[in-house]
Amino acid sequence: MAENDILLILVDEIGHLYNPHDKCAISSLMSCMDSTESAGKLIFIFAHISQEFLNQQATGSGRCVIQLPLPPLEIDIWKKLKFSELWDLNEASRNHPSLHQLFLSCSGHPRSIFEGIPVALSKNRSLLTDPNSTAITNARQTIIEMSKFIDFKVVLDVTIKKWFSQLPLSDKEETEWSSSGLLHTLKDTKVQFLFPLLIQQWACDHCDKKPIAYHLQQLYHYDALLDQNTEKYMEAVMYHYEAVLRIAQGGQQFILRTFFRTQHLKESLFSDTVVSGLPNTIPTNVVVSVSSFLDETILPSLESGLIVVSDKHSEIGTEYLVPFRDTNNILMIAFVQCKFVRQSTSWTEIEKKSKQSIDSFKKNELYKNIDMFRVVYTNVDQNTILKSTYNDGIYYTEIDLFNFTNKLGILRLHTQKLGDVLNQRYPILKRASSDLTTSK
Numbered sequence: 001m002a003e004n005d006i007l008l009i010l011v012d013e014i015g016h017l018y019n020p021h022d023k024c025a026i027s028s029l030m031s032c033m034d035s036t037e038s039a040g041k042l043i044f045i046f047a048h049i050s051q052e053f054l055n056q057q058a059t060g061s062g063r064c065v066i067q068l069p070l071p072p073l074e075i076d077i078w079k080k081l082k083f084s085e086l087w088d089l090n091e092a093s094r095n096h097p098s099l100h101q102l103f104l105s106c107s108g109h110p111r112s113i114f115e116g117i118p119v120a121l122s123k124n125r126s127l128l129t130d131p132n133s134t135a136i137t138n139a140r141q142t143i144i145e146m147s148k149f150i151d152f153k154v155v156l157d158v159t160i161k162k163w164f165s166q167l168p169l170s171d172k173e174e175t176e177w178s179s180s181g182l183l184h185t186l187k188d189t190k191v192q193f194l195f196p197l198l199i200q201q202w203a204c205d206h207c208d209k210k211p212i213a214y215h216l217q218q219l220y221h222y223d224a225l226l227d228q229n230t231e232k233y234m235e236a237v238m239y240h241y242e243a244v245l246r247i248a249q250g251g252q253q254f255i256l257r258t259f260f261r262t263q264h265l266k267e268s269l270f271s272d273t274v275v276s277g278l279p280n281t282i283p284t285n286v287v288v289s290v291s292s293f294l295d296e297t298i299l300p301s302l303e304s305g306l307i308v309v310s311d312k313h314s315e316i317g318t319e320y321l322v323p324f325r326d327t328n329n330i331l332m333i334a335f336v337q338c339k340f341v342r343q344s345t346s347w348t349e350i351e352k353k354s355k356q357s358i359d360s361f362k363k364n365e366l367y368k369n370i371d372m373f374r375v376v377y378t379n380v381d382q383n384t385i386l387k388s389t390y391n392d393g394i395y396y397t398e399i400d401l402f403n404f405t406n407k408l409g410i411l412r413l414h415t416q417k418l419g420d421v422l423n424q425r426y427p428i429l430k431r432a433s434s435d436l437t438t439s440k
Helices: 025-034 051-056 089-095 097-105 110-123 133-146 150-154 156-164 171-180 196-206 211-225 233-249 298-303 347-362 398-408 420-425
Strands: 006-011 041-046 183-185 192-194 273-275 287-290 307-310 320-326 331-339 371-378 393-396
Touching: 089 097, 097 133, 097 196, 097 211, 110 133, 133 196, 156 192, 156 196, 156 211, 156 233, 171 183, 192 196, 192 398, 196 211, 211 233, 233 287, 233 307, 233 320, 233 331, 233 398, 287 298, 298 307, 298 320, 298 331, 331 347, 347 371, 347 393, 371 398, 393 398, 398 420
Parallel strands: 006 041, 287 307, 331 371, 371 393
Antiparallel strands: 183 192, 273 320, 307 320, 320 331
16 A cells, blocks of 8 residues: 555444454554555544543554544534425424423434434334434434444543533543544534433433432423423423432532522522532432422421422422522522523512512511522523612523523523523524524
């Protein structure tokens, strides 16, 4: 072979490279190309490969291995596909929220879309018409297997906890997670998230034993149910997400304003260093439901670091309570409201009802030394909120909410009541909605 010649070799995924009796084929080829007689360039094109495998095949020549990962496709790419006359993915995703979430969770990953989904459909011909929970779980597992992500299961515990904590990723972690396909970036944006399909399946597999898995499984479950007329489920998505963040943080200290990531808070009021206050042995479920906030078990639960949710539909101004502990071990309580509304909301009415709720607690002698503040999650279609509105609380517009929750991937929470402000920043979200006619 002449100098500067290029040898191009197309290779299938790990495990299907060569005949079992020819395991050294890659090493032999690399050594051959390193020789004086054949000082050409060698290019392997892999459908899937791990960095560990590349390291094992390295030669002593100091050869530079340059990885060029394939970019993600548009997250709504499934809407443009029709694998057969019987398989209309777009129409099915309109009719079945669980399918919409399944396709969103593929996140434009080429192999998941073009190999995983067709195989999942061939295994279950009724998947698009009867996507029950078992069918969705089996389809998700099939797509993961076809996408060659199955090996990540052994390390996901640590990876997921690190991702949802406030600890920054090292350059090495970001490079390795990205090159392996575990860390995704939404096309044409800087939005990053762990591959949602993999996280959801891991959560389902471990939700009976691991607290963070349980709450991930729950939040994705409620997100799949969230739609125009089921706004109550937003509350469940948010308190399970807060549970995930608290568990991931463990006993490490953090600052309130960095936990509640939004531009609509008064930093001087929320610069406290706190901990979640969870026990050393964290229960599988750190959310407690009570009949109403008059329940006598509320304070002990809050003191134990548990999130308290009221089942009383007429509860005024607050839907759930989240406890923190400051550096003096003093209890602090966030009074949380969730508003799944698109165009507008009455900030004055929200403040009035929230104050009414907080004041009712302050009248109780047991709560006299406890710091209380309001948190309002909305998907209101606004760029900003007047400073006077969030002078003593923490508020979220749709942009704030998206920035706070997009670590989970693209959710129905982000697409089903999409406003113009968020749509202008991320046009892909409108196209990814399961019903474009109601996404104005």
